[in-house]
Amino acid sequence: MPNMSIKKNVxxxxxxxxxxxxxxxxxxxxxxxxxxxxxxxxxxxxxxPCVSGCPVKIYIPDFIAKVAEGSFEEAYEIIARSSSLPxxxxxxxxxxxxxxxxxxxxxxxxxxxxxxxxxxxxxxHNKNCTEKAEAPAKNGHRVAVIGSGPSGLSxxxxxxxxxxxxxxxxxxxxxxxxxxxxxxxxxxxxxIVHKEIEGLKDLGVEIKTNVxxxxxxxxxxxxxxxxxxxxxxxxxxxxxxxxxxxxENLKGVFSANExxxxxxLMKAYKEGSDTPVLHAKRVAVxxxxxxxxxxxxxxxxxxxEVYIVYRRGIEELPARxxxxxxxxxxxxxxxxxxxxxxxxxxxxxxxxxxxxxxxxCGMKCVQMELGDPDESGRxxxxxxxxxxxxxxxxxxxxxxxxxxxxxIKSTTDGLETQSWGGIIVNEDGLTSRVGVYAGGDAVTGAAxxxxxxxxxxxxxxxxxxxxxxx
Amino acid sequence: xxxxxEKRELNPTVVLMEVEAPFVAKKAEPGQFIILRTDENGExxxxxxADFDRQRGSVTIIFQIVGxxxxxxxxxxxxxxxxxxxxxLGKQTHTQGLKKVAVxxxxxxxxxxxxxxxxxxxxxxxxxxxxxxxxxxxVILKEEFEKASNKYVLMSDDGxxxxxxxxxxxxxxxIEQGEKYDEVITIGPLVMMKFVCALTKEYGIKTVASMNxxxxxxxxxxxGCRLSVGGKTVFACVDxxxxxGHLIDFDEAIARSNAYGExxxxxxxxxxxxxxxxxx
Numbered sequence: 001m002p003n004m005s006i007k008k009n010v011x012x013x014x015x016x017x018x019x020x021x022x023x024x025x026x027x028x029x030x031x032x033x034x035x036x037x038x039x040x041x042x043x044x045x046x047x048x049p050c051v052s053g054c055p056v057k058i059y060i061p062d063f064i065a066k067v068a069e070g071s072f073e074e075a076y077e078i079i080a081r082s083s084s085l086p087x088x089x090x091x092x093x094x095x096x097x098x099x100x101x102x103x104x105x106x107x108x109x110x111x112x113x114x115x116x117x118x119x120x121x122x123x124x125h126n127k128n129c130t131e132k133a134e135a136p137a138k139n140g141h142r143v144a145v146i147g148s149g150p151s152g153l154s155x156x157x158x159x160x161x162x163x164x165x166x167x168x169x170x171x172x173x174x175x176x177x178x179x180x181x182x183x184x185x186x187x188x189x190x191x192i193v194h195k196e197i198e199g200l201k202d203l204g205v206e207i208k209t210n211v212x213x214x215x216x217x218x219x220x221x222x223x224x225x226x227x228x229x230x231x232x233x234x235x236x237x238x239x240x241x242x243x244x245x246x247x248e249n250l251k252g253v254f255s256a257n258e259x260x261x262x263x264x265l266m267k268a269y270k271e272g273s274d275t276p277v278l279h280a281k282r283v284a285v286x287x288x289x290x291x292x293x294x295x296x297x298x299x300x301x302x303x304x305e306v307y308i309v310y311r312r313g314i315e316e317l318p319a320r321x322x323x324x325x326x327x328x329x330x331x332x333x334x335x336x337x338x339x340x341x342x343x344x345x346x347x348x349x350x351x352x353x354x355x356x357x358x359x360x361c362g363m364k365c366v367q368m369e370l371g372d373p374d375e376s377g378r379x380x381x382x383x384x385x386x387x388x389x390x391x392x393x394x395x396x397x398x399x400x401x402x403x404x405x406x407x408i409k410s411t412t413d414g415l416e417t418q419s420w421g422g423i424i425v426n427e428d429g430l431t432s433r434v435g436v437y438a439g440g441d442a443v444t445g446a447a448x449x450x451x452x453x454x455x456x457x458x459x460x461x462x463x464x465x466x467x468x469x470x
Numbered sequence: 471x472x473x474x475x476e477k478r479e480l481n482p483t484v485v486l487m488e489v490e491a492p493f494v495a496k497k498a499e500p501g502q503f504i505i506l507r508t509d510e511n512g513e514x515x516x517x518x519x520a521d522f523d524r525q526r527g528s529v530t531i532i533f534q535i536v537g538x539x540x541x542x543x544x545x546x547x548x549x550x551x552x553x554x555x556x557x558x559l560g561k562q563t564h565t566q567g568l569k570k571v572a573v574x575x576x577x578x579x580x581x582x583x584x585x586x587x588x589x590x591x592x593x594x595x596x597x598x599x600x601x602x603x604x605x606x607x608x609v610i611l612k613e614e615f616e617k618a619s620n621k622y623v624l625m626s627d628d629g630x631x632x633x634x635x636x637x638x639x640x641x642x643x644x645i646e647q648g649e650k651y652d653e654v655i656t657i658g659p660l661v662m663m664k665f666v667c668a669l670t671k672e673y674g675i676k677t678v679a680s681m682n683x684x685x686x687x688x689x690x691x692x693x694g695c696r697l698s699v700g701g702k703t704v705f706a707c708v709d710x711x712x713x714x715g716h717l718i719d720f721d722e723a724i725a726r727s728n729a730y731g732e733x734x735x736x737x738x739x740x741x742x743x744x745x746x747x748x749x750x
Contacts, residue, residue, distance in 0.1 A: 171689050173507060173514070173554040181691075210556040212689055216493050238691035242703060249698055249722055251729045258692035266513060266686070274538055275513040275686075276733035355732075358725035405690050407708065 003040040006109025011116055016329035020300050023185045023269060026326060027091070027119075032070070035120040039067035041105060041112045049102035050114060055454035056154075058082040060099055060114055067117055076125040079118060084157035084200075085150065085453060087126060087192045090119025092183060093450045094320045126195055135204035139163035141467045144228040146213045146408065149177020150449045151440025152234035153200065155456035155463075160203045162464050167228070168205060171212040174265060177236055178441075179449070181265040182257070184294050186301070187323075190264075214407035219415070219436065229470070230435045230463045233423060234456060235408055237441035241400040243286070247343030248398070252278060252360035256287070256295040256399035263298050277302065280395030284309050284363050286340055287399030288316070291446075293323040295397045296332045306332050307391065311339040311368050311381045335391070337368045337381065343396055362390045402446045412436075420445065429459035430466075437463055471551040472506075475528055480610040483535045484578050485544050486520070492527030494557045500585035501563030501680065501712055504529060505688045507554040508542045515539050516685050518582040518657075518711070519558060529557070532581030532610070538737035559688040560711045563655065564678070565589055570596040572644065572651045573619070574637050574666050576658025577603060582680060583657040584611050588618040596620050598644060598651070602637035602662070606630035638665050651675055656715060660724045667715035679715035681706045683726060698722050 012028040013019070019026050030038065042064040050060040059078050066075035079086045095101070095115035103111030141164050145152045148170040156166045174180050179193045201207065211217060213235070222228045240255030242248050259277070262268040266275035283299040285292050288310035299306045308327070310317060314336045317324055328334065346361040348354035367387035370379035404421040416424045416432035422445055423438040425431050431438050439455025441447055476488035494504060503518045521530035535544050546552070563586045571590055575583035580601045591597045599619040603609050604627045616622045623640045624632030633640065641654070656666040657680040670677040685695035688707045695706040700717035704710065 171556070172687060173556070210554050211493065212556060212559065215559055215689075216497060216557065238687075238689065240691070240693045242693070242696075244703075249696055249703060249726065251725055255693040258686060258694045261686050261692055267511070272511050273513075274511055274542075274737060276730040276737075278729075355728060358722065407689060 002043055003037060005041065008041075008110045008113040008116070009034045009038040011113070016326075016331070019186065020297070020330040023301055025189050026186050029123055030116055030120045032072075035067055035072075035117060036070055038113050039064045039117060042068070043104055045104050049104060050099040050112075053098040053100075053102035054082075055098065055450045056082045056457055058099075058118070063121065064112065064114070064117060067121060072121055072124040073129065075121045076129075079121060083453070084154045085196050085449075086118055087122035088150070088179060088188060088196065089450050089453070090115050090117075090122055091188050091192075092448075094448060096321055098450070126192070132202050133199060135202065136161055136163050138165055138204070141165065141230075142167070142228050143230045143232065143463060143467075144169060144222045144226070145232045145234060146219075147171075147177055147234040147236055147440075147442070148175035148197070148207060149179065149234060149236050149440065149452065151236075151442075151452035151456035151459075152177065152232065153196065153456070154453040155232045155234060155439065155460045156205045157200055157203070158457055158460035159463060160200065160205050162460075164464075164467075166205045168207045169211040169213050169217070170207060170209045172265065173209050175207050175209060181261045182291065182294070184260065184264055184298055186297065187294065212407065214411040219408060219412040219433075223435065229467055230437065232429075232456070232459050232463065233408060233431070233436065233438035233442055234440045234452070235405055235442045236452075237402040237446045238405045239403045239421075240398065241402060242398055243340065243400060245340060245342055247345060247360070250343055250345050250360050251358055252280065252395045253343055254278075254395070254397050256285070256291045256397050257402065259295050259397050260291070260298065269298075269302060278395055280304050280393075282393040283307070283395040283397060284340070284391055284393045285397045285399055286310075287401070288312070288336075289318045289399065289401070290320055290323055292399035293319045293327045295399050297327055297330060299395070299397065300330055300332060304395070307335050307393070308332055309335045309338050309340060309363075309365065309391070311337065312378060313337055313370060316378050335365070337370070338365050339368050339381070339383070340365050340396075341388070344390065360394050360396055363393050363396055364388060364390050402441075404442045404445065408442075428462035429455060430462060435466065471553065472555040474546055474548055474550050474552065475526075477546070477548045480532065481608050484532060484581070484608070484610055485535065486530060486532045486581075487543075487546075488528045488530045489552060489555055490527060491529045491555045491557075494529050494555065495522045495524050495527045498522040498529055498558040499562035500565070500589045502558035502560050503682075503688070503711060504531065504555060504557030505559065505685075506531075506543075506552050506556075508539060508546065509553050512542065512553060513539050514554070514686055514688070516559070516682065516688055516707075518680065518682065519585065520581045521585055529555075532578065534578040537734045538741040541738060541741045556688070560707060561709075563589070563712060565593060565595070568595050568652050570598075570650065570652050572598045572600065572641060572649070572654045574600045574641055574654060574656040574658070575602070576637055576662040577608065578610070579658030579662075579680075580611055580615070583655070584614055584618070586655055586657070587615060591618040591620075598649065599623065600625065600637045600640045600644075602626070602640075602658070603631070604628065636665070637662060638669050641666065642669060645673055645675070653678060654715075656680070660720055660727060663715065664720035664724075667718070667720070671716045677715035678712045679718060680712045681710055681718070681723065683723065684729060
C-alpha cells in the first residue's frame with residue numbers, strides 16, 4: 001500500500017539563522033527511515049512520466065522501488081546506469097521542472113521527492129561502498145575531452161566505460177568546472193565533486209589541469225600531433241555579461257563569476273587563503289537566477305546585508321524555487337521589479353589619493369512594471385515613471401548570465417558557432433568539424449548541470465559510433 | 471608540479487626564475503603571460519613571460535617582491551616546485567612590419583619589455599630603449615638591453631646611474647631631436663605608462679601599453695581584469711594584455727589596481743613574519 005501523504009517528507013536543513021553564518025551544507029539529507037517512507041509515496045506508474053522529464057533518463061520508479069525495500073545499493077546501481085554524477089544531480093537539478101514536474105502525485109499535492117531520494121541513494125553509496133571501480137579493458141582509441149565540468153565528466157565517464165582511453169583537459173588548477181568554481185560549498189560540498197572525479201580516475205580517465213585549449217594546445221594539435229581520434233568540447237559558458245551602465249568598472253563591482261570563484265575555488269572565505277575577497281557591508285546582487293542566489297547567499301555568509309535586485313516580479317525569478325526559499329529564509333532582501341541604471345562612485349574632493357575614491361557608494365535604480373508577455377512568454381518589464389531611487393550599497397555583483405568562451409572558436413578553423421558564440425552541433429552532438437563533438441553550456445549558453453550531462457552522454461554515444469565505424 | 475630550473479636575484483627586490491613548463495614554452499611569444507600558484511592555498515597571480523626556451527622546455531619569469539605571494543615565490547629555490555603554472559595567456563605583442571620603435575620600460579616592467587625589444591631587434595627593426603629606475607641598485611637587464619637595442623638610454627630618478635630624470639624626459643628629448651618612431655611600446659608602472667601615453671599623444675605617435683591588472687583565471691571567466699579602452703569594457707586577459715595607450719582609462723585602472731590594498735599589506739606582513747619565525 002503506497003504512502004498517500006500529499007506532502008513530501010521535509011528535507012532536514014540547518015537552521016537559517018545558523019547556516020547563514022557558515023559555509024557548511026544547508027540540506028542535511030534524509031535518514032534511512034525518511035527515505036523509505038518517501039519512496040513509498042511512488043505509485044510506480046506504468047507510463048513513467050517522471051523518466052520522460054529526466055534529461056539522462058534515469059529509471060526513476062525502479063530505483064525508488066529499491067529504496068522502498070531498503071535495498072539502497074541496488075537502487076544506486078540502477079541510477080548509475082544512466083547518471084555519472086548522482087550525488088551532484090540530487091542536489092542541484094531543477095527537479096520541479098523535470099522529473100518531479102511530471103510526477104502524477106504532483107497533481108493533487110506534492111510530487112514524490114525524487115531529487116532528495118537520488119541524493120540519499122548516492123550519499124548512501126558514497127558512505128558505505130568502499131569497493132573501487134575497476135578500470136575496463138582498453139579498446140586502443142584515444143579521445144580528448146575539453147573541460148572537466150558536468151558535460152565533460154559525463155562524456156568521459158561513458159567513454160571510459162566503453163573502453164576508450166580518455167584524457168580530460170582543464171584550464172583551471174582543479175577539475176570540476178562550475179561544480180567547483182561556481183556552485184558554493186553550502187549547496188554542493190566540494191568533497192562530493194572530488195569523490196566523483198576520483199571515481200573517474202579509478203576508471204582510468206586521465207585529467208590534465210592547467211591546460212588551456214586554444215592557448216596551450218589547439219584542437220587541431222590534439223587531433224594531428226597528440227594522436228586523439230575524436231574530441232568533445234565541453235568548455236562551458238564562462239564569459240560574464242555586464243549591463244553596460246555607468247560605473248560598472250568601479251572598485252566593488254564584480255561579476256558573479258569572479259565573486260564566486262574567489263570564494264569557492266580559491267576558498268577566500270577561509271583564514272589561510274591567500275586570495276582576497278571584498279567583505280562589503282551592503283551588497284546588491286543584480287539578477288534572478290541560481291547563480292544570483294548563490295552569490296547573494298555567499299555575501300550573506302561574509303556578513304553583509306544583501307539585496308537581490310531583479311527587474312521582473314518574484315514569480316518570474318528563473319532560480320530554482322528551493323534556492324529562492326532558502327535565500328529568503330536566510331535573510332536576503334528581494335528588491336524585485338527594480339532595475340539598476342547607474343552605479344555611484346565615492347569621491348573625496350579634498351584627497352585625490354583617498355583609497356576609497358572610485359569605490360561603490362550606491363546604486364541608482366528605477367522601479368519597473370510588468371506589461372504583456374514577450375517572446376519568452378514572460379511579462380515584459382517597463383520603467384515606472386519618476387521612480388528613481390538610490391540603493392545604499394558598497395558592493396554590486398552582476399549576475400546577468402554568461403556566454404561561451406571564444407578561445408576555442410577563435411583558434412579552431414571551420415568550427416561554426418552562433419552569432420552569440422554557442423558552438424553549432426547536430427542532434428548527435430557533432431560540430432561542423434569531423435571528429436569534433438560539443439555539448440553543454442558551450443553549445444546552449446548557460447543552462448543546467450543535468451542538461452550538460454545529458455549532452456555529454458549523447459556525444460559519448462556518437463563518438464563511440466564514429467570511432468567504431470571509422 | 472613545475473620545477474624551478476634556475477633562480478637569480480637581479481636586484482634586492484627583483485628575482486628571475488626559469489621554470490620547467492614545456493607546453494607553455496612551446497607556444498610562448500613576447501607579450502604573453504602565465505598564471506601561477508606557489509602552493510595549495512596560494513592565490514593565482516599573472517606574470518608576463520620574460521623569456522622562453524623551446525628546446526629546454528622552459529619559461530622565464532621576472533618578478534618584484536611586492537606582496538605575500540611574490541614573497542613566498544621568492545623564498546623558493548632552484549630545484550623546488552611550483553604548484554601550478556598555466557599559459558601562455560593573452561595575445562602576443564604585435565611586431566610585424568615595425569621599422570623603428572621606442573621601447574619604454576620602468577622598474578620591473580623592463581623585464582617584460584626585454585623580450586619585446588629582443589624580438590623587434592632580431593627582425594631588423596631599429597630599437598631605441600629607454601629604461602627608468604628609482605636608483606642605481608634597482609637597475610636590471612642593462613647588458614641584455616644594450617645587446618638588443620640600437621640605442622639604450624638609462625634613466626634614474628635620483629641620478630645615481632644614467633641620466634637623472636624620468637623616462638618621459640628621455641623620450642621627449644629623442645622625439646624633439648627628430649627621431650620618427652612607428653610606434654612606442656611602454657611597459658611599467660601604471661602612472662609611468664599614463665604619462666608616456668600622454669606625451670606621445672601630443673606628438674601623435676601610436677603607443678601600446680602592456681597592462682597587468684588583478685585577475686583570477688586568465689581565460690575571460692572572472693572579468694576582474696576589465697579595463698575601459700576607448701569607452702568600451704575589455705578584458706586584459708583575452709583582449710590584451712596590450713592596448714592602444716591613447717585610449718586606456720588609466721585613472722580607472724590605477725583605482726582598480728589597489729582594490730585589495732589593505733588585504734595585501736596584511737598578508738604581506740603575515741608572510742614576512744612567518745619567514746622571520748622560520749629563520750629564527
